[in-house]
Amino acid sequence: MNWQLIIFWILAVIALLCAIGVVTSRNPINSVLFLIMTFFAIAGHYLLLNAQFLAVVHIIVYAGAIMVLFLFVIMLMNMNAETEPQKSQLVRFAGVISGGILLIVVLAALKKADPALMSGKSSDIGLISNLGQVLFHEFIVPFELSSVLFLSAMVGAVLIGKKN
Amino acid sequence: MPISNYIFLSLALFCIGVMGVLIRRNAIIIFMCIELMLNAVNLMLVAFSKFHHDASAQVFVFFIMVVAAAEVSVGLAIIVMVYRQLHSVDVGVMNRLKH
Numbered sequence: 001m002n003w004q005l006i007i008f009w010i011l012a013v014i015a016l017l018c019a020i021g022v023v024t025s026r027n028p029i030n031s032v033l034f035l036i037m038t039f040f041a042i043a044g045h046y047l048l049l050n051a052q053f054l055a056v057v058h059i060i061v062y063a064g065a066i067m068v069l070f071l072f073v074i075m076l077m078n079m080n081a082e083t084e085p086q087k088s089q090l091v092r093f094a095g096v097i098s099g100g101i102l103l104i105v106v107l108a109a110l111k112k113a114d115p116a117l118m119s120g121k122s123s124d125i126g127l128i129s130n131l132g133q134v135l136f137h138e139f140i141v142p143f144e145l146s147s148v149l150f151l152s153a154m155v156g157a158v159l160i161g162k163k164n
Numbered sequence: 165m166p167i168s169n170y171i172f173l174s175l176a177l178f179c180i181g182v183m184g185v186l187i188r189r190n191a192i193i194i195f196m197c198i199e200l201m202l203n204a205v206n207l208m209l210v211a212f213s214k215f216h217h218d219a220s221a222q223v224f225v226f227f228i229m230v231v232a233a234a235e236v237s238v239g240l241a242i243i244v245m246v247y248r249q250l251h252s253v254d255v256g257v258m259n260r261l262k263h
Contacts, residue, residue: 004165012173019177019200023184028192035196038177042203045170049214054222058206061229066199066236073240074192077247085189085254095186103179107172115166118215125219134219135226146230153234160241163248 007048015041026081028074032067039063051126170211177204191243191253195236202232 018041021034039062046055087095124130135143177200184197206225213221247253 008165008169012169015173016176016180019180022193022196022200023180023188028190031193031196035200038200039203042207045173045207046210049170049210051210051213051222051225054210054225057226057229061233062199062203066233069236069240070192070196073244076244077253079190079192079253085252085256087187087189092187096183099179099183099186102182103175106175110168110171110175113168115168116215118165118167118211123214123217125213125217126222131219131222131226135223138220139223139227142227146227149231149234153237157237157241160238160245 004048007044011041011044011048014038015045026084028079028084029071032070032074035070036063036067039067046126049126050122050124053126053128053131167211167215171208174204174208174211177201177207189254189256191246191255191258192240194255195239195243199232199236202228 015038018034018037022031022038025031025034039058043055043058043063046052046058181197181201181204184200185194188194188197206228209221209225209228213219213225243253246258250257
């Protein structure tokens, strides 16, 4: 068992346990903290896959910006475990069963697939210079369009959020 | 390392997100489970990017992050507005279209 596989299993167990914690915890603040832990584990996976730039951007964007936004909204609404709405036991059971059936179906479909090996050697396609070359040569139009998307999202958020 | 490890991990994360959307009633938690599903897909794309030695998949992941950030800002604004109107984020209360 080489060290990559050991780190993979550690990070995978952390990610899965924290993801289950997001779904099951009663307090929304705990859900947000579990989700941040999941995001850090996924960033570790990105580092393991030689995607250094994406790992840094993932931590900055998700753990730094998006989850802080979630925390602020939850604290503004003053939510806690007592105000948490609960679904009935039957609906919860049905949800778990249908999600598990989805997992089993796709798992069974992919189980027979050829387990091709990824090359263990490190590559430099995840570095920022290489990604920048691809981004500004092949994907320049989507890049500019995403700036328009951000502008419209900003205007929309202000327009929706303001008191009338 | 076989690539099937990453496929099964991201599949499990995606299905946990689906279960969360199905069994929770708090709109913010449902939103967070959608983020979890997006991240499962991102992880799969990065694994395939390494598998094929192609940087395009990582650029796709970058764009998915951009769209997720825009989506979160607008979605949280909508949730705050709904909370201001109904004083609740329970998705069972948001049934004005039915009446």
